[in-house]
Structure formats: C-alpha cells, structure tokens
Amino acid sequence: MSTPVGNPSAGLSRAVLAILSPPTDLAGDPGGPLGEVRFRFNPSQLRLGRSASWTTPPAVAYTRGAPAKFTGAHPANLRLEVFLDASGTPGAATVQDQVALLLSCCEVTPQSIAAKARRRRGCGSPGARSRRCSSPRM
Secondary structure (H helix, E strand, O other): OOOOOOOOOHHHOOOEEEEEEEOOOOOOOOOOOOEEEEEEOOOOOEEEEEOEEEEOOOOOOOOOOOOOOEEEEEOEEEEEEOOOOOOOOOOOOOOHHHHHHHHHHHOOOHHHHHHHHHHOOOOOOOOOHHHHOOOOOO
C-alpha cells in the first residue's frame, strides 16, 4: 500500500501550472500572472534538461589532443506529460482554452521585443542618453 506524500490532513492535491509574464531583462524577476492551468490529473512525467556546447579543434601539437573549448550554453527545456480533460466539469474552461494558454507561452511578447530593442540601443548601460532610451511617444 502506498503512503500519500505531503500534508495528510490536506488530502490529495492536483497540479497547477501558473503562467507568468517573462522578465524584461536577463537578470529580472518574472512579471505578473497571465493565467493558470489546473490539471485534473497530475503529470505522469516531468523532465528538466540543460546542455552546453564544447568544441575540440584538431591540433597536432598536443600528445593527448587539444583541450576542449566551451562555446556556450543552450536554453533549458522542460518536458511535461499531462492529460487534459474537461468532461467532468461542463461549462468550465475547455481543453482547447487550456491548450491555447499553454501555446501562448511560446509566443514572443511585445514587452520582450521592446526590452531587446532597448538593449540593442545601449539603454541601461552607464552614460546612455535618456532621449535615445525613452519609450516612443504616440
């Protein structure tokens, strides 16, 4: 017989995925909530992966080969397997709405485009001109 994990007085709990707006800079905190997906069934799999690139240039001067050179990290990825079902709650958010919300996480936001444009112009660096870095006026 399996033992429940967590607070036994709270009963079983279902997974909830909170979707937050992305940070506007690399070191920033996430923004406000965009929505949440409540799962009727907890995920059966959750996998978080990270990877990096290394290159080893060919060289004849080394007896044991040239030393590897770090060329950069790849973005982290999260793989989640869930079962979406709305048959038990008629009138609630449909599976199509939940899928649309999940897919919206892959879209570029206007805030991130504006933040990238500001970084390209040098805004945020010491001595940046305020006229060049101000937001466009309508």
